[in-house]
Amino acid sequence: MSIVFLSRPRRYASPLDRNGGAVSKPPSASKSKLKQKKIPGLRLSEDLRISDPKDGNTDATAKSDAGADKAVEKDPAPQEAKKKDSAPQEVKKKDSAAPEIKADSAPQEAKKNSAPKVEKKEPKLRAEPYFRRKQPQPAKDSDQQGSGAGVADVESPDPKTVNKTSDRSPPASRSGGGDRMGATIEAKANEPMLRSNSGGGDGKGPPQTFHKRTPPEDFQKTLRTSLRAIYRNLSFVLVLTCATNILILAIPIYLFQISDRVLTSRSLDTLIMLTTIVAGAVIFQSAFDAVRRFMLMRTAVEVAARLGAPILSAAAHASLHGTGREYQTLGDLQQVRGFLVSGTLISFLDVPFAPLFILMIFLVHPQLGTIVIVTALVLMVIAFVNQRMTAKPFAEANKAQSMANMHLDSMSRNSQIINALAMIPEAVRIWGRDTAQSLTWQVRAQDRNVIFAAISRAVRLLTQICILGWGAFLALQGEITGGMVIAASIIAGRAFAPIEGSIEGWNGFLLTRAAYGRINQLLSNSALQFEKLRLPRPEGRLDVERLLYVPGGTKRVVLNGISFSLNPGETLAIIGNSGAGKTTLGKTLVGSILPTSGSVRLDLMDIRNWDPRQFGESIGYLPQDVQLFPGTIKDNIGRMRDDATDEQIHDAAVLADVHNMIATLPQGYETVVAADGSPLSGGQKQRIALARAFFGNPRMVVLDEPNSNLDVAGDKALSRAIEQAKESKITVVVITQKPTLLNVVDKIMLLTDGRVALFGHREQVLQQLNAPRGNQPGIQKQ
Numbered sequence: 001m002s003i004v005f006l007s008r009p010r011r012y013a014s015p016l017d018r019n020g021g022a023v024s025k026p027p028s029a030s031k032s033k034l035k036q037k038k039i040p041g042l043r044l045s046e047d048l049r050i051s052d053p054k055d056g057n058t059d060a061t062a063k064s065d066a067g068a069d070k071a072v073e074k075d076p077a078p079q080e081a082k083k084k085d086s087a088p089q090e091v092k093k094k095d096s097a098a099p100e101i102k103a104d105s106a107p108q109e110a111k112k113n114s115a116p117k118v119e120k121k122e123p124k125l126r127a128e129p130y131f132r133r134k135q136p137q138p139a140k141d142s143d144q145q146g147s148g149a150g151v152a153d154v155e156s157p158d159p160k161t162v163n164k165t166s167d168r169s170p171p172a173s174r175s176g177g178g179d180r181m182g183a184t185i186e187a188k189a190n191e192p193m194l195r196s197n198s199g200g201g202d203g204k205g206p207p208q209t210f211h212k213r214t215p216p217e218d219f220q221k222t223l224r225t226s227l228r229a230i231y232r233n234l235s236f237v238l239v240l241t242c243a244t245n246i247l248i249l250a251i252p253i254y255l256f257q258i259s260d261r262v263l264t265s266r267s268l269d270t271l272i273m274l275t276t277i278v279a280g281a282v283i284f285q286s287a288f289d290a291v292r293r294f295m296l297m298r299t300a301v302e303v304a305a306r307l308g309a310p311i312l313s314a315a316a317h318a319s320l321h322g323t324g325r326e327y328q329t330l331g332d333l334q335q336v337r338g339f340l341v342s343g344t345l346i347s348f349l350d351v352p353f354a355p356l357f358i359l360m361i362f363l364v365h366p367q368l369g370t371i372v373i374v375t376a377l378v379l380m381v382i383a384f385v386n387q388r389m390t391a392k393p394f395a396e397a398n399k400a401q402s403m404a405n406m407h408l409d410s411m412s413r414n415s416q417i418i419n420a421l422a423m424i425p426e427a428v429r430i431w432g433r434d435t436a437q438s439l440t441w442q443v444r445a446q447d448r449n450v451i452f453a454a455i456s457r458a459v460r461l462l463t464q465i466c467i468l469g470w471g472a473f474l475a476l477q478g479e480i481t482g483g484m485v486i487a488a489s490i491i492a493g494r495a496f497a498p499i500e501g502s503i504e505g506w507n508g509f510l511l512t513r514a515a516y517g518r519i520n521q522l523l524s525n526s527a528l529q530f531e532k533l534r535l536p537r538p539e540g541r542l543d544v545e546r547l548l549y550v551p552g553g554t555k556r557v558v559l560n561g562i563s564f565s566l567n568p569g570e571t572l573a574i575i576g577n578s579g580a581g582k583t584t585l586g587k588t589l590v591g592s593i594l595p596t597s598g599s600v601r602l603d604l605m606d607i608r609n610w611d612p613r614q615f616g617e618s619i620g621y622l623p624q625d626v627q628l629f630p631g632t633i634k635d636n637i638g639r640m641r642d643d644a645t646d647e648q649i650h651d652a653a654v655l656a657d658v659h660n661m662i663a664t665l666p667q668g669y670e671t672v673v674a675a676d677g678s679p680l681s682g683g684q685k686q687r688i689a690l691a692r693a694f695f696g697n698p699r700m701v702v703l704d705e706p707n708s709n710l711d712v713a714g715d716k717a718l719s720r721a722i723e724q725a726k727e728s729k730i731t732v733v734v735i736t737q738k739p740t741l742l743n744v745v746d747k748i749m750l751l752t753d754g755r756v757a758l759f760g761h762r763e764q765v766l767q768q769l770n771a772p773r774g775n776q777p778g779i780q781k782q
């Protein structure tokens with residue numbers, strides 16, 4: 001049996017983005033292609049290396065592209081040229097303009113003719129981002145996309161798209177209707193910001209041509225499917241259980257027949273026939289029993305494989321607004337899985353056949369049947385009392401155990417601090433306290449459980465003795481035969497076994513039921529499951545309206561009526577004293593906390609209504625407390641995505657101005673970062689995280705104190721990165737306590753006690769801040 005963990009389906013900006021519309025390519029193929037690309041490490045072609053913004057050498061670019069040459073020549077300032085080097089918009093425009101297409105403003109016909117040439121030059125496309133940066137694309141190109149044949153081939157901003165489209169589409173089809181339409185949509189969906197007008201909803205932005213519904217994240221459906229799989233398998237197991245329980249009667253019937261028929265008739269033939277039949281029955285019974293256990297084991301594995309990924313996704317999402325215990329729902333899945341393979345479930349399945357056995361004893365003699373029924377009732381009472389007596393201690397044991405696990409988790413994350421401050425005894429004591437408490441409750445619960453299990457076992461054995469004794473008495477009275485007595489005793493034992501097994505496993509059943517309840521609750525309540533409209537790529541317009549944030553369970557107003565707007569490409573610095581609410585505001589902007597009231601809108605759409613995956617891909621976030629994932633630097637910059645291309649990773653590093661820093665590391669982009677961030681320094685970690693924020697050409701980036709660990713050089717690199725982002729029309733919000741960044745932003749907001757004290761253009765706010773009682777026009781005061 002092959003086990004496949006069903007992860008959330010990867011969503012691209014649109015299937016059209018990657019596949020070129022109607023001409024689709026199996027994802028596996030594209031993935032393997034990407035893998036191939038990544039194996040040797042981050043590959044920079046000669047062109048890429050030459051045109052690194054730091055070395056300022058544009059020769060290679062000039063050799064490769066006359067159009068780019070012109071752009072460089074026209075460029076008055078070398079610094080400007082460097083900036084353009086890193087601008088993702090122009091990367092994309094150039095990407096679409098293959099080397100053969102020298103005049104961007106050439107008529108559409110020229111572009112049609114050039115489409116086949118793109119295919120010929122395909123190997124060069126990896127190097128094209130740099131050419132593109134040298135050659136700004138006139139805005140009218142984008143306006144022509146809708147009518148131009150093969151427009152996506154020459155204008156698609158995504159190098160991969162160009163590659164793939166040209167890979168798969170013959171020239172004729174690329175200039176034809178259906179494909180062209182798909183390609184045009186693709187180009188528009190990914191169209192970079194060329195105009196700095198306002199957001200998509202005001203009619204001034206580029207035409208937004210499609211709305212595409214993505215399949216919903218229906219976790220409940222996954223749960224239902226898993227339940228159906230369980231029920232389907234269990235119904236088959238039930239059939240096998242039925243056969244097993246019937247075949248199990250073979251032995252008592254055999255004993256009865258031998259004692260009452262063979263021994264009296266002295267018939268050897270009967271003995272051989274009976275023995276053969278019962279041997280066959282026993283073999284079949286054993287085989288059926290084994291098959292049902294196999295099936296239960298596979299059912300458990302299937303459930304774990306089906307639900308693992310949805311539970312982890314839902315837990316990760318819910319943990320934002322929860323207690324952090326949501327991840328323990330994965331432990332609940334283990335509980336459910338364990339129960340499915342436990343003997344308790346087998347006992348539960350066997351219990352319905354107990355009445356059949358009791359009926360057979362009744363048929364032997366009603367008095368023996370009555371003894372068995374009374375015993376079964378006594379066993380049920382014992383089970384009920386046992387459950388009542390052990391429920392609380394087991395619950396307390398689990399609670400303490402999960403606390404101990406939390407401490408353990410925290411210890412593993414803070415191992416450096418614990419070692420440095422010699423806190424190991426304290427950490428062990430705290431963990432030990434909870435563990436000891438859990439063990440104490442467990443011992444208490446298990447003591448009671450063992451006592452009740454012993455009582456029920458004694459009752460069962462006594463009942464069997466009782467049946468033998470009373471049966472012998474009835475035999476003496478001549479009411480039944482000796483064979484019947486032995487058969488009744490064996491059947492009684494079979495009837496009690498599942499009842500006893502159920503009693504012993506009752507607590508496990510309760511725990512499993514509670515665990516399933518938590519899984520059900522998590523998956524049912526997960527916001528991820530609701531269908532979201534997949535919107536066109538945002539431009540980066542940000543509108544914040546009357547934002548109020550009062551953390552749950554407190555009355556403290558952390559953010560109070562904050563409103564402001566930023567146009568695409570504008571940069572804002574949020575300043576203020578410690579505790580003013582800057583970080584909280586940054587978190588609300590990226591949706592990692594939800595405001596109590598008010599709204600944050602990206603391109604006029606409330607961020608709660610964005611498809612979470614699309615929103616995440618459209619923004620970048622550098623938190624105050626930088627954490628990197630265990631993996632290489634390129635994995636971290638590429639947000640751990642399998643489909644992150646080398647170009648995207650390199651572009652992000654260049655945009656964040658960290659490429660040169662990475663180049664100084666012995667393993668460069670392949671440097672492996674541990675969970676604690678080593679071997680990187682604090683500042684290096686921060687700069688890698690900055691590149692991660694800029695990965696994928698986001699439209700809005702929030703940087704929370706991005707220079708808190710940076711030296712002067714790092715500070716300058718950060719300022720350059722923000723300027724490059726501004727040129728790329730990326731809306732940047734930077735939270736800072738240092739004045740150095742204020743020189744590169746457009747606007748400044750001063751937060752005081754969760755309120756906007758000042759908001760306006762940089763010079764005006766700076767004047768206001770410097771003037772003791774200034775009251776400059778244009779500054780918003782709240």
Ligand SMILES: Nc1ncnc2c1ncn2[C@@H]1O[C@H](COP(=O)(O)OP(=O)(O)OP(=O)(O)O)[C@@H](O)[C@H]1O
Nearest residue numbers: 551554556558576577578579580581582583584585
């Ligand atoms: N979940 C929460 N529960 C209670 N109080 C909170 C919560 N989140 C934030 N606060 C409070 O809100 C205030 C603002 O916190 P925030 O982290 O946004 O400040 P800041 O301006 O970023 O400060 P700093 O510059 O020191 O990082 C703080 O007083 C903090 O205690």
